[in-house]
Amino acid sequence: MKRIQSIEEFKELVKQGKKLFLLKHSTRCGTSGKVFQLIEEFSKNRDALFAVVFVIENRDLSNFIESFTGIEHESPQLIVIEKGKPVKKLYRSEITEETLEEL
Numbered sequence: 558m559k560r561i562q563s564i565e566e567f568k569e570l571v572k573q574g575k576k577l578f579l580l581k582h583s584t585r586c587g588t589s590g591k592v593f594q595l596i597e598e599f600s601k602n603r604d605a606l607f608a609v610v611f612v613i614e615n616r617d618l619s620n621f622i623e624s625f626t627g628i629e630h631e632s633p634q635l636i637v638i639e640k641g642k643p644v645k646k647l648y649r650s651e652i653t654e655e656t657l658e659e660l
Contacts, residue, residue, distance in 0.1 A: 558600050558607040564621050567608075571641050576605040578660070581612050581619060581634040589633035592652045596635065599657045 558580070561567055570577055580596050583589040593609065600607035612619040612632055623630045626643040635652050637645040637660055647656060 558597050558609050561608045561610055562615050562618065564618055567610075567618060567622060567625075570606055570608055571638060573606065574640055577638040578605055578607045579622070579636045579638060580607075580609045581622065581630065581632055581636070582609050583612050583632040585613060586632060588649055592633040592635070592649075595652065595654065596657070599654070 582593050631648045635647045
């Protein structure tokens with residue numbers, strides 16, 4: 558999973574057109590840490606892009622993603638983007654092995 562820290566990096570990932578799993582992660586939240594580990598493991602050997610934004614450290618980027626997707630920020634939050642558009646969003650306890658497999 559690639560950590561992104563700028564709006565330009567985010568735009569480049571979206572431009573690729575592949576399915577993008579974007580995790581908005583808070584380093585101050587235990588639940589977010591567990592979700593981070595879950596998605597990091599899930600991302601191995603998958604034909605999709607996986608990226609993480611550390612929302613406290615990269616507030617401007619987090620706010621831009623909220624504006625870009627129209628999805629209000631929560632943490633942890635997983636947004637799936639395909640062909641430049643958000644197609645799915647999951648929050649906190651919704652992010653499980655089972656729900657990831659369905660995506």
